[in-house]
Amino acid sequence: MDNSISSCCGSATGNTPQEKEQGNAPHIGETSCCAAEPVIASPLSGSVKTADGLRTPIRILQMDCPTEEALIRKALGEMSDVISMEFNLMQRVLTVVHKENSLEAVLDAIRSLGFEPEVPDATGQHSAVVESKKPWWPLAVAAVAAIAAEAVVWMGQPDLLAAVLALVAVACSGLTTYKKGWMAIRHADLNINALMSIAVTGALILGQWPEAAMVMVLFTLAELIEAKSLDRARNAISGLMQLTPDNATVQQTDGSWQVVDAKSVLVGSIVRIKPGERMGLDGQIIRGRSTVNQAPITGESLPVDKAEGDLVFAGTINEASAFEYRVTAAANNTTLARIIHAVEEAQGTKAPTQRFVDKFARIYTPTVFAVALGVAILPPLLMAGLWFDWVYKALVLLVIACPCALVISTPVTIVSGLAAAARRGILIKGGVYLETGHKLAWLALDKTGTITYGTPVLTDVEVCSGLSAALNEDPGAGLNAGLGIESCRRLAVSLAGRSDHPVSQAIAKSVGNERHADVDEFEAISGRGVRGIIDGKLYSLGNHRLIEELGMCTPDLEKRLDLLERQGKSVVMLVDEQQVLALFAVADTVKESSREAIAELHQLGIKTLMLTGDNQHTATAIAQQVGIDQARGNLLPEEKLAAIKALEADGMVGMVGDGINDAPALARAHIGFAMGAMGTDTAIETADVALMDDDLRKVSAFVRLSRNTRAILIQNIALALGIKVVFLLLTLMGMGTMWMAVFADMGASLLVVGNGLRLLRK
Ligand SMILES: Nc1ncnc2c1ncn2[C@@H]1O[C@H](COP(=O)(O)OP(=O)(O)OP(=O)(O)O)[C@@H](O)[C@H]1O
Numbered sequence: 052m053d054n055s056i057s058s059c060c061g062s063a064t065g066n067t068p069q070e071k072e073q074g075n076a077p078h079i080g081e082t083s084c085c086a087a088e089p090v091i092a093s094p095l096s097g098s099v100k101t102a103d104g105l106r107t108p109i110r111i112l113q114m115d116c117p118t119e120e121a122l123i124r125k126a127l128g129e130m131s132d133v134i135s136m137e138f139n140l141m142q143r144v145l146t147v148v149h150k151e152n153s154l155e156a157v158l159d160a161i162r163s164l165g166f167e168p169e170v171p172d173a174t175g176q177h178s179a180v181v182e183s184k185k186p187w188w189p190l191a192v193a194a195v196a197a198i199a200a201e202a203v204v205w206m207g208q209p210d211l212l213a214a215v216l217a218l219v220a221v222a223c224s225g226l227t228t229y230k231k232g233w234m235a236i237r238h239a240d241l242n243i244n245a246l247m248s249i250a251v252t253g254a255l256i257l258g259q260w261p262e263a264a265m266v267m268v269l270f271t272l273a274e275l276i277e278a279k280s281l282d283r284a285r286n287a288i289s290g291l292m293q294l295t296p297d298n299a300t301v302q303q304t305d306g307s308w309q310v311v312d313a314k315s316v317l318v319g320s321i322v323r324i325k326p327g328e329r330m331g332l333d334g335q336i337i338r339g340r341s342t343v344n345q346a347p348i349t350g351e352s353l354p355v356d357k358a359e360g361d362l363v364f365a366g367t368i369n370e371a372s373a374f375e376y377r378v379t380a381a382a383n384n385t386t387l388a389r390i391i392h393a394v395e396e397a398q399g400t401k402a403p404t405q406r407f408v409d410k411f412a413r414i415y416t417p418t419v420f421a422v423a424l425g426v427a428i429l430p431p432l433l434m435a436g437l438w439f440d441w442v443y444k445a446l447v448l449l450v451i452a453c454p455c456a457l458v459i460s461t462p463v464t465i466v467s468g469l470a471a472a473a474r475r476g477i478l479i480k481g482g483v484y485l486e487t488g489h490k491l492a493w494l495a496l497d498k499t500g501t502i503t504y505g506t507p508v509l510t511d512v513e514v515c516s517g518l519s520a521a522l523n524e525d526p527g528a529g530l531n532a533g534l535g536i537e538s539c540r541r542l543a544v545s546l547a548g549r550s551d552h553p554v555s556q557a558i559a560k561s562v563g564n565e566r567h568a569d570v571d572e573f574e575a576i577s578g579r580g581v582r583g584i585i586d587g588k589l590y591s592l593g594n595h596r597l598i599e600e601l602g603m604c605t606p607d608l609e610k611r612l613d614l615l616e617r618q619g620k621s622v623v624m625l626v627d628e629q630q631v632l633a634l635f636a637v638a639d640t641v642k643e644s645s646r647e648a649i650a651e652l653h654q655l656g657i658k659t660l661m662l663t664g665d666n667q668h669t670a671t672a673i674a675q676q677v678g679i680d681q682a683r684g685n686l687l688p689e690e691k692l693a694a695i696k697a698l699e700a701d702g703m704v705g706m707v708g709d710g711i712n713d714a715p716a717l718a719r720a721h722i723g724f725a726m727g728a729m730g731t732d733t734a735i736e737t738a739d740v741a742l743m744d745d746d747l748r749k750v751s752a753f754v755r756l757s758r759n760t761r762a763i764l765i766q767n768i769a770l771a772l773g774i775k776v777v778f779l780l781l782t783l784m785g786m787g788t789m790w791m792a793v794f795a796d797m798g799a800s801l802l803v804v805g806n807g808l809r810l811l812r813k
């Protein structure tokens with residue numbers, strides 16, 4: 052059940068091979084993950100061999116704008132050792148596929164652009180990265196100087212004073228811009244930094260002191276705000292990791308307790324948690340009981356009761372009394388750590404809009420560039436225009452050509468959406484699901500464990516000789532010629548005890564710790580029941596389908612089944628090789644939240660359909676209780692799959708289940724939702740969307756978030772392109788100035804980033 056699942060759904064929504072490769076890449080560097088520092092990038096995995104060559108992720112902290120991407124793309128694109136490149140500007144990771152033994156050359160090329168590339172070292176360890184903080188005071192000095200220069204000119208003071216102040220301002224705020232700009236010009240590339248440098252230098256040469264200073268200061272300030280905003284989106288997820296305490300109180304071999312570094316705690320250690328304390332590791336309670344706030348994982352802040360045997364999770368908070376638990380996962384492998392890892396991976400995959408925008412930018416920028424070149428050269432040559440005028444217009448066009456706002460708008464929105472979802476206990480495994488979720492037309496639901504709690508209890512036992520006895524009745528009462536109720540029970544419980552199917556579990560749990568009979572050749576019959584040999588005789592315990600197939604059904608039995616099933620109960624029968632001996636009815640309770648969840652989904656215009664292996668009567672009864680449109684019972688797992696396929700003709704199909712016996716259908720659906728992912732590793736890994744607890748309302752929350760994301764994506768693209776179009780027209784009409792273009796570009800970037808970040812607050 053690994054990537055076969057994620058690749059299946061890819062047929063419709065576009066999982067790329069690259070996503071799968073990322074999923075399979077060994078995450079060697081994980082042990083070095085350290086959350087103690089303020090701004091941290093999570094570790095990278097090492098080089099991985101692929102068919103084309105080595106695939107190495109390289110972190111470049113200075114790379115977060117498309118202009119830097121363009122620079123690197125150009126420089127590495129010329130190298131014969133480089134086969135392909137992928138840029139993830141949000142995480143500032145460049146993944147290069149290159150020939151063996153060429154990594155150093157690639158790194159050198161990146162260094163020559165003035166960047167500091169980082170890769171895992173030979174052991175695969177990657178040092179945790181701490182970004183150095185730039186001091187803020189030079190910018191403050193620059194701002195004061197720029198304002199002073201403006202004031203000096205305004206008050207008619209000597210030009211020399213204004214010039215000195217302006218030079219101070221430009222020097223204090225613009226050095227990085229000049230450096231980056233110069234690097235770009237040297238590589239024959241004109242990015243926003245190069246253009247700013249040219250423009251400011253031009254203004255200085257023309258003696259426009261205050262303007263030059265102001266433009267440089269404001270540009271730097273805008274860049275700073277943008278970088279900070281992007282950091283917010285980036286850190287929304289890794290910030291969760293900082294919720295876990297650094298230390299844990301661990302029992303030593305001599306029985307004493309000692310506070311140690313949580314990262315050093317081994318699986319199997321006993322940890323003590325005080326009231327009000329946050330857990331640093333996953334584990335299972337061995338002593339004590341309490342209530343725990345699991346909001347960091349499930350997004351649900353209502354405290355949950357926990358007693359011996361229950362699982363607790365890193366990041367959650369003990370609200371009541373002290374307890375001890377046995378550690379089940381090391382600090383770097385807790386559920387929370389895996390959630391964070393999955394979200395980061397999801398952020399690295401590109402959503403459809405992003406692919407489109409990237410493609411668009413790749414055509415758009417060179418096109419405007421060509422037009423600008425034409426504007427600069429043709430009118431002066433052919434129409435005797437003034438060189439100065441037309442070159443200036445061309446420069447303005449070049450600023451407009453910067454696709455910064457457009458390119459950054461999509462990832463910032465998607466990343467914010469993914470982070471917002473994760474904080475609410477919805478783990479989305481790729482931007483594609485977040486982006487396409489708004490189109491969901493149908494939601495198929497599994498019954499057991501999805502709509503119901505999945506822990507049915509035994510309600511009726513009937514012996515099939517015409518005599519019947521209610522549960523817990525006097526053991527002697529139901530005796531017949533063949534087997535008495537107690538013998539039937541013993542047989543059924545012994546068979547059921549061997550299966551984890553909820554129906555079997557209900558029967559097995561109905562008696563105390565009574566000794567079970569030995570079962571030979573035990574076998575589960577998929578979608579039907581179980582069978583095995585007890586005391587030398589073959590017995591089966593199964594549903595109506597099984598009894599029909601064995602040819603043991605009678606009109607009388609049918610009537611009794613009907614009666615129980617119409618009450619929403621599931622019935623299995625105990626048979627030997629000749630006849631039906633007894634029947635056992637179990638009833639599952641519907642989750643209180645299910646009804647509300649279905650109503651919310653209907654409000655969103657999503658049609659619902661229940662798919663279950665249980666009988667049609669029970670299915671209909673449960674569906675009616677929660678308001679589901681349609682119910683289909685008696686389905687074998689492959690028939691559930693076929694039902695999903697049939698729905699696909701009618702639009703986008705989601706399927707929600709517990710992932711246990713509905714994995715094929717979950718994989719087939721465009722979006723597979725797995726519930727109760729908190730305790731199960733496979734659900735986190737295989738589902739498209741993992742819901743951390745089993746509250747069905749998370750599906751409607753997901754759809755609403757997806758619709759919000761979608762709306763913001765469209766707004767952002769319209770905004771970014773709209774501003775460009777306005778300035779393009781202004782420039783062509785001769786009214787655009789370079790300053791206007793620069794601010795329009797930076798303003799657009801800030802607007803789309805701010806707009807995308809709104810999702811974090813949702
Ligand atoms: N191991 C088993 N023990 C007892 N009954 C079983 C077992 N396996 C199947 N059954 C019977 O067959 C029916 C269908 O089982 P199946 O596993 O296909 O669906 P389910 O998981 O019970 O329902 P759902 O599809 O809603 O999750 C069950 O309702 C039960 O009556």
Ligand SMILES: [Cu+]
Binds near residue numbers: 595605
């Ligand atoms: Cu029948």
